[in-house]
Amino acid sequence: MPELTQKRPEFRNINAIKDLTTYRLPPAGWVSILHRVSGALMFLLLPLIVWLFDTSVSSEISHDVFQSAFSAGIGFVPGVLVKLVVLAIIWAYLHHLIAGLRHLYMDVNHAVSKEFGKSSALFTLVLSIGLTVVLGAKLFGLY
Template sequence: MADTLKQRPEFRNINALSDLPHYRLPPAGIVSILHRISGLLMFFLLPLVIWLFDTSVSSEVSFESFRAAFVSGIGFVPAVLVKLVTLALIWAYLHHLMAGVRHVRMDISHTVSKEQGRQSALVVLAASVTLTVLLGAKLFGLY
């Protein structure tokens, strides 16, 4: 019986060079790590968000400077970099929101199986990437 079961490797003392390339993180672990990364990204980009919001609602002149940031850039920063940072912020917000809703849903139900956790993690990953691609296409003017 014991030899019919697939032997799984044990990772006790992890060597970064030999063990980590073979370690496969489950989707729930990936979503958890990305949830933390997206939270940090939103925290560090908060001054940019406040500046963007302030310039977009202060006056018509400041709104034009807001629009110009996405057309010609901000000072020495090119417009494509402004758009890429904004796209990263869009992804961070969407992923953090969806993963947060996933965690709250799991906390409320208290009956989460390993398969339910895997499926909800895959839904979060697929939905956040799909919505980011759609909004990124709009941001870069593809539609």
Template structure:
């Protein structure tokens, strides 16, 4: 009788070296990116406060603000500032859309594997597409 039983699967934690080879489902990718976008927004909060302060203080400071994105600030070129702002735009959009996805799943109890996969793919596509549209506006 012991010979006819199937061996039970063994579940182990993956090692750090296996992360690259591990294939996450789209919902896992969205979950990790949701955390990354939250941390990115938190870390860049002083930059956002500076952007807001400089843009609304006066007309002169607003012109300095606009010039910073053309010629840069200190040793940072203007394109780098635009790239940082684009990262913030993506972080905000992804965090917002992923958060709305989670709220929808919590409110409707729509927690099926199919819906999770489809909504995760939709979250990724939507956040990247809107970011690309705004990137075009920011750089051109």
């Protein structure tokens, strides 16, 4: 008796070294992944954020400590590294905010199409990186 069953497709695990380097993620995928990364980064750096806020508003002396953290550093950490970490926090906040507003807009208006997803993702990436560059230039004293 001949078998009438069709051959089922075979799914294999992807090779992370070989396959992930050639896979092109769409802009909406990058925004989604970066939204999660920025949220995790803000959560992990929350103690630093709270310390920075506390020392900046407690008193004039603590505000001087806050300002010296950016020039002289904190302990063994140089000031440039402190500025880079704060720049990462700035990017994380801006990207998380803009990407979150993008997701809310899409949820409220049911604007789920491939074209809108791509254009809004590119807008999110350009805006968050552009604002980070502007605020980073201010942080590093370029203006």
